[in-house]
Amino acid sequence: MALKEFTVSSARPLPVILLADISGSMEGQGKIDALNRAIAEMLRVLADEAAHRAELQVAIITFGGKAAVHHPLAAAQGIAWTPLRASGNTPLGDALTLAIGMLEDPTTVPSRAYRPTLILVSDGQPNDAWEEPLEHLLSAPRASKAFRFAMGIGDDADLTMLRRFLNDPEGRVFEAHDARQIHEFFRWVTMSVTARSRSMTPDIQPSLPSSAGKVSLQDLPETDLKKLEF
């Protein structure tokens, strides 16, 4: 007995790119630990999300000392999470440039992908030339269409910069002052992504003539099974 095979549609990617500030100042007040736990929880929820139409993908770009791709864009289910360590200054501009490169590269984010989600988390002032990369991101054909979320951690967060990143008068920068609020922000983002992945695209006529009592005991013609309409 050999069973036949059928093909089914492949899921459309739904990219989530996190830009995480891991500069030295994140070391204070347990901020980096809270961020690590919140990201780990987000990854776990996204990995568990059984969305057959959308494949949730996550990339993590960090900026602390230098901008780096901590996790390249990959299915949330396959990510082995390694916690972030804080050190160095805040090169946001370079991180934005990495994000633009990722979003604008059709081999990383194909045109059939759903609108990406871009999350920016920072606790301070960028120390490189970030304004030009931001303008570039806000005008790049595909990066500009991403859903953007922003969180400022602590009193020193540059809310003006975060608002410019959102580039939406209705948008709200989430301000976190403790570990609970950092978790709350990530849950909110996670819910928005999973809700989107699930509730996507906000974006025989019988021909026997015989009758009982009148039936002859002769052989009966077979009913043509192909002609029974059902």
Add this chain to the structure above:
Amino acid sequence: MFYETGMRLVDDRGTVYTLGTPLGTGGQGCVFAAEGGRVALKLHTLLNVDAPGSRAHERLRSRLANVMRFPLEGLPIARPLAMLKAPHLGYVMERLTGMMPLARLLEPPRSAVLPWYLETGGLRRRLLLLARAADSLTILHSRGLAYGDLSPNNLFISKQSDGLELRFIDADTLCFESAPSDRPYFTPFYGAPELVTGRSGASTLTDAHAFSILAFELLSLVHPLIGDLVSEGEPALEQAALEGRLPWIDHPDDLRNATGRGIPRPLVLSALMRELANQTFGPGLSNPQARPGLTHWSERLFAAADATLRCRSCQGTFYMSQDLCPWCDDPRPAFVLIQLQRWDADGKELVPLVQSTAAERSVQPVWRRRPAPFLALEEDVPLFLTGRHTGPESGPAAHVPHLELLLSGQRLSVRRVSGGAQDFWLVSPGGRLEPVRDGWRELAIQPGKPSWDLHFGPVSQNHRVARFEYRASHHLSGALR
């Protein structure tokens, strides 16, 4: 508002609940088991949109309170039992155990799709689950209510792979047809184009669209509006498809969105079901009035399930009109074809169950045709004739078993299971009458020979009659010729 295990909430009768295990989250809220009880709590989170006490909040609260008073008796809908006190927005509902969202049956693995399809109940279970869901929705609609947000996450089914229990779990979006909801909730991919584009609110016809998608997708594992054009294209095309601006995947003339994915439709959708799909996703896509209602789906799904047989080799179920099992090419097993006819007491003769005259049929659209009344009885599997066959009855009476049939080799056994409320008679090919009783009566049945007829009433009255025709396995019937 965020909810976590351990939080305590109070309902409007003063009962205190502690949130237990989270059971699920959706676009509008989440569900938690209540600790130590048989209930669950549905909580609306209306995230970052409305604050407690706002008009939107109060509107939703009054709508939920209304749902508690809707006429839902006898329907498998998990209705609100009590409202939670402000500032929380939610209600107490029945907790479902041993059930899972229908969505699980819409998530095939990337490979070995068919073994998974068969392990999760195969064709017959899918047809019966859908038939039961359509039947419930037909009753709901007959009471003037529309379900609203019908989706694979809102319909729960037995976890067991042969289970046929089902429960609609989201009563929040129920509304009277005459007073459509102001906020049309829908689950994209299942929302009718008029909901997606905001042209109208929920109605029995938007339910019909959602159900048709669900039925097509559950059976064939491909969304009827998402063909290759949409699937491989930009997400904007998906929106266009869901708004009804692209041809459906099996459009007879417009092949732009055709696809080779999914199970070939004739294997899983009966001819009359394909006609319903063609009407729903063809003319009915842009014109809700042209959409067939749930009653058509219910009738055809039950009829299709009646026409299935189980393969002796792969155990998959398939339509008896196929000579070979479409899953593994094993020959069709022997079975008895049971055809229903009508006894005309005045003329003292059997006549076909004609629903329309030949002239009517020539002008009637195909999708309005009624399925031929027959069943396939396979060997060693008991078959119950219910009110739907013997009546014809509708509503709950349709599912009351009256007679049990069993085929072993070329012996057909019959017995009454409904008590003495209705007279059933066996009539021999020579015209001898014998009453059917609670004990088994065994009849010999042979290929090509007339058999006993089973009458669902006394000869003095009009009633339905079951006629039996033995069909040897396809393998044997070929060899004999």
